[in-house]
Amino acid sequence: MTGVKNKTAIVTGASSGIGEAIAMHLAEAGANIVLAARRKERLEEIALKIQQKHSVHIKAVETDVTNREKVEQLVAEAKDAFGSVDVFVNNAGVMLLSFLKNDHVDEWEKMVDVNIKGVLFGVHAALPTMLEQESGHIINVSSVAGHEVFPSSSVYSATKYAVRALSMGMEKELSKTGVRVTNISPGAVSTELTEHITDEEVIENFKNRKMTPLEPGDIARAVTYAVSQPDYVNVNEVIVRPSQAK
Numbered sequence: 001m002t003g004v005k006n007k008t009a010i011v012t013g014a015s016s017g018i019g020e021a022i023a024m025h026l027a028e029a030g031a032n033i034v035l036a037a038r039r040k041e042r043l044e045e046i047a048l049k050i051q052q053k054h055s056v057h058i059k060a061v062e063t064d065v066t067n068r069e070k071v072e073q074l075v076a077e078a079k080d081a082f083g084s085v086d087v088f089v090n091n092a093g094v095m096l097l098s099f100l101k102n103d104h105v106d107e108w109e110k111m112v113d114v115n116i117k118g119v120l121f122g123v124h125a126a127l128p129t130m131l132e133q134e135s136g137h138i139i140n141v142s143s144v145a146g147h148e149v150f151p152s153s154s155v156y157s158a159t160k161y162a163v164r165a166l167s168m169g170m171e172k173e174l175s176k177t178g179v180r181v182t183n184i185s186p187g188a189v190s191t192e193l194t195e196h197i198t199d200e201e202v203i204e205n206f207k208n209r210k211m212t213p214l215e216p217g218d219i220a221r222a223v224t225y226a227v228s229q230p231d232y233v234n235v236n237e238v239i240v241r242p243s244q245a246k
């Protein structure tokens with residue numbers, strides 16, 4: 001599979017930020033897009049926006065990635081609509097940063113559910129079809145927090161290290177099957193991600209952060225790069241940091 005023209009790309013977490021940008025960029029590359037997230041209205045708006053710019057087919061499927069049946073249904077609907085599942089972007093995620101001493105246990109659980117189980121359900125739902133097709137590309141969105149741990153990122157980092165571990169394992173297990181795997185590790189990107197943080201100490205620390213973050217499109221270009229390579233090229237890991245991060 002070289003390039004994504006007329007291929008089917010499913011993007012989770014497509015209702016905002018990085019997922020929305022990935023969907024737009026893959027549509028620009030000619031893929032038919034299936035947008036997945038919980039906020040159906042936002043998905044419909046984004047579908048319309050993409051449709052106005054690119055003449056590809058778009059479908060919006062309301063999906064909670066923590067619900068295994070819903071993710072199975074997402075892949076089934078994509079296959080019914082467009083006939084194949086060629087790219088599956090496991091992008092949905094939450095970053096509820098907190099200090100362990102502040103005991104935000106419900107948020108730990110939510111991050112494990114969305115960031116790890118959500119990715120596993122995506123693999124569970126999409127991989128059998130890709131193996132059958134002997135072609136496909138799974139993109140997992142991890143984070144630089146999946147490479148290093150910061151104060152308050154212990155649990156978030158644990159989930160993103162897990163995503164990277166899955167990517168590394170899949171890349172080895174799936175070599176020679178025609179299914180490629182790319183782990184994308186963004187640094188700080190300007191999105192809604194930080195708006196859900198409730199730990200006051202973390203919120204306070206964020207106020208003092210001085211850095212120009214990346215834009216969602218900067219990550220989307222990395223995804224487009226990975227899926228545009230010739231069949232024999234497997235881009236396993238891309239790390240994109242703001243240039244002022246270090």
Ligand code: NDP
Nearest residue numbers: 013015017018038039064065092093143188189191192193
């Ligand atoms: P956003 O908050 O803008 O987007 C998160 C997306 O995930 C939304 O579309 C949201 O949709 C979706 N989502 C959350 N929970 C669920 C769920 N249970 N089921 C389905 N979809 C869900 O943040 P980003 O775009 O920044 O985040 C995208 C990914 O990038 C995440 O995995 C994040 O960890 C990762 N990342 C982001 C960085 C950053 O600095 N922004 C840095 C490194 C990694 P909805 O609420 O409609 O369900």
